[in-house]
Amino acid sequence: MADNNTLLQVKDLVIRYETDDGVVEALNGVSIEIHTGKTLGLVGETGAGKTTLAKGVLRLIPSPPGKIVSGEVLYDGKDLLKLSEEEMRKIRGKHISMIFQDPMTSLNPVMTVRDQIMEVILQHNNISKKEAEKRADDMLELVGIPAERGHEYPHQFSGGMKQRVIIAIALACQPKLLIADEPTTALDVTIQAQVLDLIQKLKTRDNTSMLLITHDLGVVAQTCDYVGIVYAGEIVEYGTLREVYKDMRHPYTKGLMASIPNLVENVRRLQTIEGLMPDPTNLPKGCKFSERCKYATDKCREKVPDMVNVGGEHMVRCILANEEK
């Protein structure tokens, strides 16, 4: 539970999108905790609510249709949901900075990449333009883009290069918490390794905490201290990296791990988890995974299973959590 080392604590966060087609129950009571200097990895299917959680923390949920229904977001003990928009602006970028999922939409198409990095630096630091320019160039080189390309526009860059620019922008002000939404998905593995090493290095230097959203279970294994598995707006399994990877309990977590193409063995068909995530406008009453779970019983469909502690910090939301399967 929360202690001196807790930088961010999200408690029972509920977020909905009220659309013409119904209410999307995107986040249904999510609690997470991030310690100073540590990285929490969030993994889950597309549409599970990961981006919604990240944007919820920064209060960037588009409203309408989005709405933070209930919960708390405690940053350094303060509930961010209670701050004024003015106070919130000071938190964003300087204290908590976010790398957005969609590189196309988060860069300004009519501004050179150097100017975009400079803009954030100047916004949060009292330094001269010249100094800011130097820092922007340093950041570009740091993410592996020759500084002389700084005067180019986003459309002249490849998808991966854009993503590196975004990382440069996010890290330019040395935030305390970095929320990275699929930061390396667009990158090849060698650049990914460099970027993750780079984030790691900057993290160690500044003791930055990180919330890393990814669907790459390999990246999580190589970078995170804690892992949360998200399904249909709930955390279904949570624990230290080792607890979750070495002793996975939730049927969904097991399904995820089994569907990764294996580099060692050759199989003609990949294992999949049959079916699709439930319609978020019409979630099942009980366990949200019950429609796809081969262990499902009537009991699972009655009510949402509680998070059960299965030892250490390892929590699982499944009625079979403590049984051998």
Place this chain on the structure above:
Amino acid sequence: MNENKKELLRVEGLKKYFNTPGGLLHAVDNVNFSINEGETLGVVGESGCGKSTMGRAILRLHEPTEGKVFFEGHNILEYDKSKMKQLRRDMQIVFQDPFASLNPRLTVSEAIAAPMLIQKMYTKKDRVELQKQVSRLMEMVGLADRLKNSYPHELDGGRRQRIGIARALSLKPKFIVCDEPVSALDVSIQAQILNLMQDLQDELGLTYMFITHNLSVVKHFSDNIVVMYLGQMVEMAPTELLFKNPVHPYTQALLSAIPIPDPDYPMNRILMKGEITSPINPEPGCRFYKRCPYAKDCCKNPNIGLKEVEPGHFVSCERIGDPELKENPNA
């Protein structure tokens, strides 16, 4: 793989240069390969190395600067507009960025129907048939029927990518360039889509060029693999050989950097130097020179070119055969 392979696509000396304020950018620089019918060619390489540009140049979505692209034996770069339009049915692309590639004003069903209307596979009279086909395609790629009237911005990345796949499939093409079709998707959906694409390949005899940076996906999916670096091919081999015996130092670094989903796996990454060569007016010689842990003066040779190191396995490196290349410099 079958015995009597028939070549579907051959690319010869393909180049695509862009004029930029800084000079001529060599995005794709003299690429040569071929793909047999019903097979998959995987294309991997660093971000910005020219994979998407190459895919687009082959389909003439970017007009190539130089080179030839033979499809079923004909150089399609000589085709006029109307012949090209016909050819579009046979050659399709699934784009890397499912958001940027979808018209925000079209609903899901309109977006999927659009290519079929443009190609006149259906006319206004066949509305009902067209809607049925849209439903079939949506089901095929796993999109719930209720999403028919949704707009792209209301959907998550995974569903948007499924629209792109449904659109590409709608014309029953022979050849599909898949530009990172699953990298925006989580692993369970990724597995579903890969299986789907494989089934379609088996059923319809589709040929794929599969661009990705995910090496475990490419290994699972491809018959042959091309590794690119800064616009050039550095290695090409049947999948098995490439993974068993990577020869080019960049390929070796690439394979060593795959993150393995096991916290106890001893990652032994070959770290490369950070200095990146600019693709604008590149100097002659090996373009990996500045980052290569084995670089020597001889690597500045301007005519390195691909050499066959074992049957079907081609490598472009001046120091092929040097025993030093086999050792991990960081180990």
